[in-house]
Amino acid sequence: MAAVVLLILALGGFLLLGMVRAPLWGWAAAVGLLTLLATYNCTSALAWLAWLPFVGLALLSFPALRRRFIVAPIFATVRKILPKVSDTEAQALEAGTVGFDAELFSGTPDWSKLQSIPPIELSAEERAFLDGPTEELCRMISDWQVRHSLREIPEEIWVFVKKHGFLGMLISKEHGGLGFSAQAQSLILGKIASRSPDVVTIVMVPNSLGPGELIEKYGTDEQKHYYLPRLAKGEEVPCFSLTGPTSGSDAATMRDIGHVTRGTHEGKETLGIRLSWEKRYITLGPNATLVGLAFRLFDKDNLLGKGEDVGITLALIPADHPGVNIGRRHLPSGAAFPNGPNWGNDVFIPIDWVIGGQAMAGNGWRMLMECLSAGRAISLPSSATAGAKMMLRVTSAYGRIRKQFGLPVSRMEGVEEPLVRIIETAYVNEAARAMTAAMVSRGEKPSVISALMKYQTTEKMRRAVNDAMDIHGGRGICDGPSNYLQSAYQMVPVGITVEGANILTRTLITFAQGALRSHPFLYKEVQAAQDADRQRGLDAFETAFNGHIAFSLSNATGAFVHNITGGALVSSPDDALGMSHWYRQLARASRSYAFVADLTVALLGGGLKIKQKITGRMADALAELYMLSATLKRYQDDGRPAGDELIVELAAQNGLWRFQEAIGGVIDNFPVRWARPLMRIVVFPLGRRFKPASDVLGHQVARHVLQPGEVRDRLTRHIFVSRDVNDPTGILEVTLEKVIAAEPIEKKLEKAIRDGLVRRYHGIDWFAEAADKGVISAAEAEQLREVEQLVARVIAVDHFDPAEVKPNYATLGHNIRGSEKVASEKAIAGFGV
Structure with a gap:
């Protein structure tokens, strides 16, 4: 029994030492105390061997000895095997600044730095x-x-x-x-x-x-x-x-x-x-x-x-x-x-x-x-965010106006599911857009965050557009003057491709560059190892290396403790008010991320460039942490408005679940096999506990946007909203309000139709028939007639004379130059065009 107690105390002590980044002499003292307790009253000569770890740690507590036997050999090895950072790579790494991403890489985000980022602020002239x-x-x-x-x-x-x-x-x-x-x-x-x-x-x-x-x-x-x-x-x-x-x-x-x-x-x-x-x-x-x-x-x-x-x-x-x-x-x-x-x-x-x-x-x-x-x-985060908000604005209106099987399609669970995804995207993208723009406004140039934002917002926009197209069905795929989805659908690939193709931005830039830029010690070690002055490089390397060891132990022990306790020991901002749980889970996830990131860089080193599935998942995990940070900040900046807390909860649950899947994918596929169980023990000691938001929560969120009001307006703020019935989006806004206002009257008419009192077929004026039979008043009949006419315009699709849409193409390959023209001509000949 005493041995079990001693083991538990030792484990707790070592975890505590790691979390507080204790100096080496602290570890030596702890090991010495543990050894003393373990060998007390032990007369065997072998007991003296148990003191070897203490002796080793005690000797290494002296800087000169540690430098000679640990730091200098590692420095020499790193200096020998580390591939030289090219001038272009160095310039890319040194360009821009580090933002809140450094806090997430640290494993212990400072919430005061998050709160210090200004909310949306515009001058009178800008407004x-x-x-x-x-x-x-x-x-x-x-x-x-x-x-x-x-x-x-x-x-x-x-x-x-x-x-x-x-x-x-x-x-x-x-x-x-x-x-x-x-x-x-x-x-x-x-x-x-x-x-x-x-x-x-x-x-x-x-x-x-x-x-x-x-x-x-x-x-x-x-x-x-x-x-x-x-x-x-x-x-x-x-x-x-x-x-x-x-x-x-x-x-x-x-x-x-x-x-x-x-x-x-x-x-x-x-x-x-x-x-x-x-x-x-x-x-x-x-x-x-x-x-x-x-x-x-x-x-x-x-x-x-x-x-x-x-x-x-x-x-x-x-x-x-x-x-x-x-x-x-x-x-x-x-x-x-x-x-x-x-x-x-x-x-x-x-x-x-x-x-x-x-x-x-x-x-x-x-x-x-x-x-x-x-x-x-x-540039692209602003347009992608606006696109997601527009998809939400038009789809929430169309889904409430369009009926099938006797009810608005937005009330069908199959339609509600993609609609909820659009809601989450609109809220989260806007939160991250506003926070990132605020950092740039105050003079920052967040290189890693900018890459992350570009690929994340455009990818989320792609999903939002596809979901909007699915909900609109045939109305969305038939192009014409009244189709308000086609331009977004056609332009999505452009945003995905330009300013750094998303595939490469995700797999080559975000994490690989972020690990070097945002890690508190890694780039300092690289710079020291490549310093032409060996002595100066060794001095700088020693300082960074000592800090790195303490940092790594802290994140390993901290991640394990916080994952065992479910984040209960993590602090949250004093004014979190209802969001403390999500701040703690975010900090807990940050610890896990910092641990896995540190181990990934240490074990893969220069191989990161070719392990792009690993770096892509690490980029996804970092993105979820950043987007959740922005989401919590937005809720606070907006004054914690009623109705938004459910959206934040949905975004937090889904974001943490996606983080878990990304970091879990890294661990499951990590190239160094022996590191996988270590990572699992630290990151998932109790299994993968995060779950996506429930259907019930999604249903509650969807109800907020299916009618005009503050929540819908706030979710789609800062986009162009028309109320012109001759505008393809303006008629949606007008019709939505009139459809909702007419719902009580429509229920009376629907009951009469079901009871056989009124017939609803082409060639019959069923509104007049309902009024004649006293089901509804004449004024109510006119109100329903107006609504039907508006709805017919909303769900209508454009059609054209064949001559209007007949193509008139110029000669193929006319503007292709040189070798491209030859290749084009060969392709045309080969495929019989």
Whole structure:
């Protein structure tokens, strides 16, 4: 019995030492005490062997001994086997900042840092712009005209966005722009996106990664004074040419090159660059007057003093400059926004056209990564979030209006299930969008979070659009002026693909980069191991390594304790008010994540790049923690409104369950077999306890959005909402209210029809018949007649004369260049086209 008690006390003591990150002498003291108790009154000579662990720990408590026998050998090994971090990888890692993701990687999130992130805040000027010009722009847009009739953004839209400064939202007021915060930009882009994915694209691109932001941050004074006012007013339409036929997600392998040389420009000999390039998928390219170009620069004569391989460089080139070829149009998913190739061969430009001038030559990759870390956090998350909210707005209305089997389809459990998914997506995406935009607004450039947000919001949007299409059925798949789903459905693949394809963003960037950027010690160890000064590197490595060991023990013991106790010992914010349980579960999950992440990096090391299923699941797990953090914050920022607590509970249960499945997938498939049982013991000591939200909770949540009110409005805030009966979405809003108001009258009519008093067939005025028989009044009959007419318009689908929809295609392969044209011709011949 005494041995059992001693074992329990020892286990508890060791867990406590690990959780508080006790120094090595503390462990030595604990082991010494345990050994003393275990060998007390023991006269065997072998008992002295039990003191060896204590002696070893005691000796290693002396820094000099620990350094010589532990740290230095490990440092030498790491230094020998660690693959060198390339310049482009280093620049990507160092670009941007670390945000709340570091708290999640730490295993002990500081809730005060979460609460310190501002809620949605707009200046009076920003609010006026959102409610004024942005609202007016949305009213001007005819989605059908844009994507079908014209297959082009109408000229009046271009004129309007230029006149009101939409293209210069991120350009400072000093240089003629609006100087809006990231939060304002996000909301403005989202509102436009809820009306037209095509129109938002022409506004989004100049306000995301492109010449405007690059000039604002890195341009010379001359470039700023000349270009920024012109970009802000729309006198210049910019595009940024990065992607080429052989360099997509792996942009660092671009083959586009420039050579430093001397040439003639405007009749004068000048130092410049002779360029050859081929780019494609360039948004705004066909309409651009100013081309931003990324290329690799070489200087064999070292005219710039930076060596032969200067590196990736960015330049500004007028589209009408001799040798610049602006191609025709790509048709990405049938979209109407301008997108196309451009190329040039042996084009000479002066060195002053490098963004930032000669001094910034070779710094292009760092410039791109720093801008991307902020821009990717705003552009696509804003439009994807708005899209999810619009899917909820129209689907909740349509589901309540459309009837089958005598009841609204939204009250059928089979329809309710996807509707609840859309509700969760709309709430969670908006929570994460607002929190991320707030971080960017206060000057942060969250590189890992921006990647996470891009792939998560667009993937959730894809599911929301598919669910909306399923609920609408035939109404959703028949295109025409009244179809408000098709533009979103067609554009979903674009959001999935651009600004870093989701597959690679999820599997290569989010966790691999996040582990190095957000881990408190890992990147410091890597930097120390690669320091050219060995002694300085050893000093830095020792500090980081000692901290890393304590960190790892803390997370291992902490995760085990919190998973055994169900998070009961974790603290939550003082003002959590009803959400304490979910804060504790989030902290508990964070501990488990930190433990698995640390072990994954330690055991797989450089192999992370090829274990993309593992890193993808780790990215998913991190995303669930971040999205849940944002969800809890939104509920608090919104003032804990009645009705939303059920949505938060649903999102929390589902998010933690998805986290569990992702982290469980890592453990089940972990390449190092012996580590699997260790991970399971620490992370799942009592099994996988998280469950998805119940059907009952989903039903309760769905009821809140099936009628007009505060909950539905709050879930779909900051999107364009029309009440015009001649607008395809406006008629939904009007009809929904009238359908609900007429429900008591309709129940009387339905009963009379079931009892055989009234016949409801084509050719019979059943409303008049019901009024004649006293079932309903004449006024009620007219009310039902109006509702039926509105419902008929809501559920109607467009139809066309065959001549209207007959295709008129140009010659196949007309705009395909070079080797692509040959390949196309072979494909056409091979398939008998």
